[in-house]
Amino acid sequence: MIGDSMIHFDRVSKRYSGGFEALSEVSFSLRRGEMAFLTGHSGAGKSTLLKLIMLMERPNQGRIYVGGQNLEKFPRRQIPYFRRHVGVVFQNHHLLFDRTVFQNVALPLEIAGVSSREIGRRVRASLDKVGLLKKENSLPITLSGGEQQRVGIARAVVNKPPLLLADEPTGNLDPELSAEIMRLFQQFNQVGVTVLIASHDLALISHMKHRVMRLDHGQLVAGRG
Numbered sequence: 001m002i003g004d005s006m007i008h009f010d011r012v013s014k015r016y017s018g019g020f021e022a023l024s025e026v027s028f029s030l031r032r033g034e035m036a037f038l039t040g041h042s043g044a045g046k047s048t049l050l051k052l053i054m055l056m057e058r059p060n061q062g063r064i065y066v067g068g069q070n071l072e073k074f075p076r077r078q079i080p081y082f083r084r085h086v087g088v089v090f091q092n093h094h095l096l097f098d099r100t101v102f103q104n105v106a107l108p109l110e111i112a113g114v115s116s117r118e119i120g121r122r123v124r125a126s127l128d129k130v131g132l133l134k135k136e137n138s139l140p141i142t143l144s145g146g147e148q149q150r151v152g153i154a155r156a157v158v159n160k161p162p163l164l165l166a167d168e169p170t171g172n173l174d175p176e177l178s179a180e181i182m183r184l185f186q187q188f189n190q191v192g193v194t195v196l197i198a199s200h201d202l203a204l205i206s207h208m209k210h211r212v213m214r215l216d217h218g219q220l221v222a223g224r225g
């Protein structure tokens with residue numbers, strides 16, 4: 001089962017300092033190439049679950065495998081390398097507002113030491129996929145909320161990660177723009193990227209034919225798969 005899955009949680013619990021248990025014995029598998037939603041009330045543990053997958057937090061109990069690799073055994077010095085294989089999209093974009101769209105998307109490649117010629121090629125391919133090629137020289141402040149979110153998505157996929165995580169990627173957008181952003185995620189999924197999206201937006205999710213995992217006070221109560 002682990003070999004087949006992109007993400008595998010085996011009775012994972014996370015307690016924050018102060019004693020609050022954000023996740024309790026959570027178990028599930030997400031297959032390679034699958035797309036799923038993670039839902040639940042505010043404070044249910046959605047962001048915590050995503051942070052565990054990208055090694056921003058560590059569990060107190062249980063095992064997590066990403067791409068078949070046990071994260072517990074992951075050497076600290078290899079974490080930056082690991083993160084290049086996991087694209088992450090946040091609600092508030094985390095864009096640098098003093099840099100152009102091109103420079104924002106190029107950032108992960110610069111950090112990875114990619115040549116400037118290759119950077120140009122890959123950034124434009126990425127901007128093309130999200131429909132923003134014409135805005136490469138714009139500053140993020142001049143873009144709409146939906147466009148800013150698409151810059152965040154282009155940056156998340158510029159390294160061609162096999163796994164894409166998103167935390168409330170449509171949080172500030174109207175229903176039409178939200179649907180557009182979700183279609184983009186679906187397009188990446190259709191070319192083989194495994195996608196996990198934390199979202200409150202039940203109306204939007206219910207229109208899409210993907211697995212819905214639901215957290216309730218730190219327990220996975222539906223959609224274990």
Ligand SMILES: Nc1ncnc2c1ncn2[C@@H]1O[C@H](COP(=O)(O)OP(=O)(O)OP(=O)(O)O)[C@@H](O)[C@H]1O
Binds near residue numbers: 016040041044045
């Ligand atoms: N660093 C932290 N230290 C202590 N408690 C934390 C920390 N991060 C999160 N928590 C607590 O853990 C619980 C789960 O938080 P989490 O952010 O995972 O929930 P969520 O489902 O993503 O919520 P939301 O939809 O509001 O973002 C919350 O009660 C939160 O206050």
